[in-house]
Amino acid sequence: MTDRLIATGLVATPEQAIQNRLTTHPIRPIVAPLWLGAERRGVELGATTLESELRLRWEHRHDCERARRALESITLTAPEPTTADDLINRRSLIFLDEIAMTCRAVADEVCAAIYRDELALVLGGDHALAAGSIAGASRASGQLGLLWIDSHAHLNTPETSPTGHLHGMSLAAALGDGPEALTHLTDSVPAVSDGSICLLGVRDLDPGERSVIAERGIWMLTMEEWHDVGIGAGINRALARLTTQGAKSVHVSFDLDVLDPLVLPGTGTPVAGGLSYREASEVLRRLREWRGPIHSLDWVELNPMLDPSGHSTEVAVSLLSTLLGESMR
16 A cells, blocks of 8 residues: 555655655745846746735735744845846847856755755745755755656757847756856756656647657656646656655756636746646645655746736735635635
8 A cells, every 4th residue: 555655756765764845844035036038027026025915915814833933035136237228039049148147046955944944935036046945956956856747848948049048058068058058056066867757737848848758758747748648647656756756855847837828927938728726726725735855936926017907916925825725714
């Protein structure tokens, strides 16, 4: 019986003795207001908005448990050129140095939080910061599993990217492909191995990304495949994969554009056909109930400027609270 449960990913192996930190450990918010990777302003406001609205939610709901677990936030400075607005969309990697500086800071804080036995919660900001958070999680664990929940794979390089935007290259950087400033954020390159990655919800792949996934045999359920096998069954398959790979620590990178734009329009690269609110809630509840070693988390790509109604912010904060243990009862 135990062997069958381990195979489903619902029970940790003896090597995964450290508990899932999503609902049990002190939460260390790491606020990373980065927008240069997306080359579109507004997403930097998502980082600070998530942090403040999360605390307000717990205060208004008298949620003492999560408020007690939430430690003082670490707010990073995301440097940018004074002429940044005049330099966007040039396909020149002109913001590489500034993005690498932010990612190095993210990596250091994620690693330190994991060492302190905290849940490292990276609030973005655009998804370029994942190059840093994955590096930091890898530095802390040495054998990292990665659950990437996103409508995009972010596996482009400067040679394959249609836009040249660095947020589309963050996972490639974690695999050791792309600019050295992003690939060498940890002494161990790559920060994560091909076999230790699970992609879920992908539905907008560029040709170069398709080739990388096929050539490297990266585990993936597209949004169509995920729907067809069932949302619950799909996340269980991903967790089983991470279990069998023997990851000592798991990093979850959740891009809010995995949600359908009808649910969350306030994101910079929306793609039709994403998760409903209820489907996303099911995924997140299964993650928090898993007994595997989730030690760090990205929550990225909220752009409040694209949804002045505040609805997208409310959805993003509500779902994050669900992941951290909030329930309707």
